[in-house]
Amino acid sequence: MCPSLKRNSSRSRSRNRPGSFWFSSLSPSWLSALAVLLLLWLYLYLDRFGYAAPLPINGSGPSGTRPVALPSDPELGNLPLLNPGPPTSRPPPPPPSSTDIMATPNPPKASKPAVTLRQGAYVGSTILATSYFPRPVDAFRGIPYAQTTAGQNRFRPPQPLPASSQTFDALRFGKACPKEGRIAPDTGEDCLNLNVYRTGPGLEGTLRTAKLPVIIYVHGGGFNAGCGIERNMAAFVSWADDDMIGINFNYRVGALGFLPSALTAKEELLNLGLRDQQLLFEWVQENIEAFGGDPDNVTIMGLSAGAHSIGHHLMYYARAPKGAPFAKAILESGATTARAVLIPTHPRHLIQFEEFLAAAGLGSVPEAEVFTRLRELPLQTIVSASKAVWDRYIESVTWPFQPVIDAANTTGSHSAPSSLLNSTSPSSNFSTSTHHPPPPALIPDLPIHSWRQGKHLRIPVLTGYNTNEGTIFIPGGADTNADFRAFFTGLIPSFSAADLDALEKLYPDPVTDPNPQANPYRDVPSGKGRQWARLDAAYSHYAYICPVLQTAHFLSTDIENQHSVHVYRYAATAQWGTANHGDEAPVVAHDVASLGGGRLPGLLAVADAMHGAWARFVVSKAGDPNPPSPEKSDDGVVAWPTFLSPFSPSADGVVREWTGTVRRGETPAGETGQLLVFGEGNDERVATLRAGQEGVSGVGGGGWKEWFASLVGAGKTGLREGTPAKVGMLSEVELAACRFWWGRVELSEGLGNRGIERERAKL
Structure with missing residues (x-):
């Protein structure tokens, strides 16, 4: 294990800061001239070295920042994305076997970090130590955790990946989930992917004997925007004194992830974006040991809608038969009692659903054909309709496409089924051998009622x-x-x-x-x-x-x-x-x-x-x-x-x-x-x-x-x-x-x- 940068003196973090550069004492006029030269350099080399424009962190607010991720080799910028290629770029879609889930824990040492999973082998890259990254970080970008959500998988729960013996590059970010009313080159429905950042082995290249703690970031965006790379988890891992693994990922947003209505409830298709998150948590439990991670020391961290989501998971997994796939939670600026959590048949959602269908050109389609037709529409039509409805409710902050009380994904009672187990702590025996169907309800009642009734996990929480x-x-x-x-x-x-x-x-x-x-x-x-x-x-x-x-x-x-x-x-x-x-x-x-x-x-x-x-x-x-x-x-x-x-x-x-x-x-x-x-x-x-x-x-x-x-x-x-x-x-x-x-x-x-x-x- 490489020596960690322990804070044993007041200089432990300042040694590698950009503020300590040689030009820190220059006059303002020299700094201005230098800044012009730097700006020219940025324009010439920005795209080549992996920088990207800011991405929105909030549906109605201004933009956040895409993480800076410097590849270890310049040629990495010329490699294709992992996921958007031909069908051979990911495993084929047959249903997976329920056995043989665990992955190989210690892949052979290679010039680039590699990992072998049940769904295939992945070769990543190493972000070398710089003033922005004081410790090297192994990066595995764009690894899928579910099948594409396009075609017949649109408006359906996420589908696990089948087994594969292929080897894939994990060098570039995968596609982000569609948002904002247009289809950008880096977005698409094949978007359920994650990025794994692990403290690098250092120059010695020694093997670790202890499992690493894991932190998973759940992005914000009002459930209508955002993507996983809005939080720079490479920097989070690199600056930590202790070795760890950081993960960020995408889940479906907007109408594709949250389309509440009576019909959606009838079809049992509510809260799909939250289901994506839960499948990711299961994926981490099944695969993180292959990266050297500890499945019993997983923290989930979310901002805004990500924190709202985590609040729902705190209640869901208190009733889940398998227990919780995480042990701790960090909620930044969010909670389950924030704003409104309505029933899917609430008039507000019924109005917004009708507006969405009208914007998509399906206002007069019979109910029995609605989802069939929605799955056949061009993606741009879906995203534009979602954006059109969103824009009508920005000023009032009565946003569409939100998590709702699913009550067993039906229009029936809001009470939690009595048959569900009431576990009050995360399970250290989280089953990874079978992909179980979810319990009947993800949000069975108003969250305030669940809080008052004690139907929530009891785990360490940091919030603010x-x-x-x-x-x-x-x-x-x-x-x-x-x-x-x-x-x-x-x-x-x-x-x-x-x-x-x-x-x-x-x-x-x-x-x-x-x-x-x-x-x-x-x-x-x-x-x-x-x-x-x-x-x-x-x-x-x-x-x-x-x-x-x-x-x-x-x-x-x-x-x-x-x-x-x-x-x-x-x-x-x-x-x-x-x-x-x-x-x-x-x-x-x-x-x-x-x-x-x-x-x-x-x-x-x-x-x-x-x-x-x-x-x-x-x-x-x-x-x-x-x-x-x-x-x-x-x-x-x-x-x-x-x-x-x-x-x-x-x-x-x-x-x-x-x-x-x-x-x-x-x-x-x-x-x-x-x-x-x-x-x-x-x-x-x-x-x-x-x-x-x-x-x-x-x-x-x-x-x-x-x-x-x-x-x-x-x-x-x-x-x-x-x-x-x-x-x-x-x-x-x-x-x-x-x-x-x-x-x-x-x-x-x-x-x-x-x-x-x-x-x-x-x-």
Whole structure:
């Protein structure tokens, strides 16, 4: 095993930083000239070395960043993609055998990393150590985990791959799943593939004797966009002190992955994108030992829709006969109680389904022929129709094509079948010999009901949120109190006038406030309406912050849960001077290329702290993100306290505060409401974005463009590095907001009877 870069001194992470380059002391004028030359070099060599343009991380928000992945050999850029070739590029489609699943654990040593699986042998590449990748990483890109979803597999559950003795190149990313209304060259229905990144063996090439911890990233995108490579897992693995394996993958989004309707329920085709994710988890269990991974130490990590998905899996696998194919979970800015989880026959979904069929030219097709015709349509027609419906609901944030209560994939009862097992912990004996059909329901009830009934896994969880989660979703021009009320009336039709009045008092109007100087929502960026900051706070609490804290609350007050919960808040500011939804993504990955290329020392310190904590959580079987020292580690992380809910457990859903500091309904055990705050006071990205990147999102960074902008902006004053990490407390504003939103979660999550009647009236 190669020696790891342990943080045994304050220089352990700074040795290879781009910020330590020889030109760091040059004057701004020299830096500007150098930047022009670098820009010319980038244009000449960008495509050859595997860089790509930013990819969207959110359906309605700005773009995130595609990971930077430098191949070890320049000629790799001339090799074809793994999957989009002729039919011989992947195993043929016959059904697989249910036996002989396990793969060869130790393939022969070769000049390039190779692995032998039941579905075939794969030859990868090695990303060599650079200032962006301090340790070499073995990369296996574009490996399929299911058959193509085209043709008769469209609008069907994912199909496992058959056995094969062929050898395939795993050198380039596979196709991403279709999204955004057009078919790009790197997208297609043969998109269910993954990328595996493993800490490289180093110069010694020694064989490992211990199995490696595994982390799987589930991408975001509002269930309508996104792809696995939005999170740079190569960087995540390379910067980790300990050897590990990182995985990202694609699943179906938009109408192809989530098309709720009465007909879809009747055909048992709901929540296909979540089924894709579950097949990937099973694939990892069956194959990860071939890469040297530990199937009993798997962490799943998701952002936004990826975190929402993980929340559903926490509940599903508590009932699954085979137990959970993962042992720990990280949920960034997402939870099952976020926004709305409706029944497939809810009027909103019925309306959107009819709009989709009309946009696809199938508005008058008999019900019995709908899915047959949908499978025959050109892919562009499907994707364009999906985008047309999506565009109608962006401003109201009442998005189409979402996970729904499947209730045994029928239109019957919402109650979970009593025959399902109620396992409360992940199984170390996860069966890999047979591909079992899924239990009858993936989401059998409103998630809030499952939480209250204790129908969820009890495993280590790390979760948190960003200070300004709502900025990229809310309408920028909202200017009056009427605009504020109209937004939430459309978002939650079941809200009564009394609910809206209470909402107004909780978030006072900055325009009519008799004491405007004390109003926290008075300051807005140029070009935004006067209600912008107010809407951001209210929507942030409604859609992200309070659902995240609700997950932490239920886990920390569950007397049967013996595992810790850790909560964070990300506070480093970017576009609009706010900490926006998804801004933490490149920081967690320690993706230096997306963090100013090393020219933002404060943000790199935040990345050291945040990535270090995430990596320790992955490695520790107990899910402990804390450093070995009880005080402080070399990456800047102070001791991270376990989250203890400031609210008492309540089966009836009424939120009550503790009178003291108590845990799980028993005796005092610590201070409640503590969390770790990352990047407080850091505003370096605000300045770099203004130095030529106005309009580039803070979501996921600007990639090489932001790095270039940071060079031109070098030497500008006003940059604050802030504090990498510090212990904080939930504020009174957050506590009051959660009292309000938790008390109305059924109205929001299921839209209630009033909302259903109001929607039905539109039919």
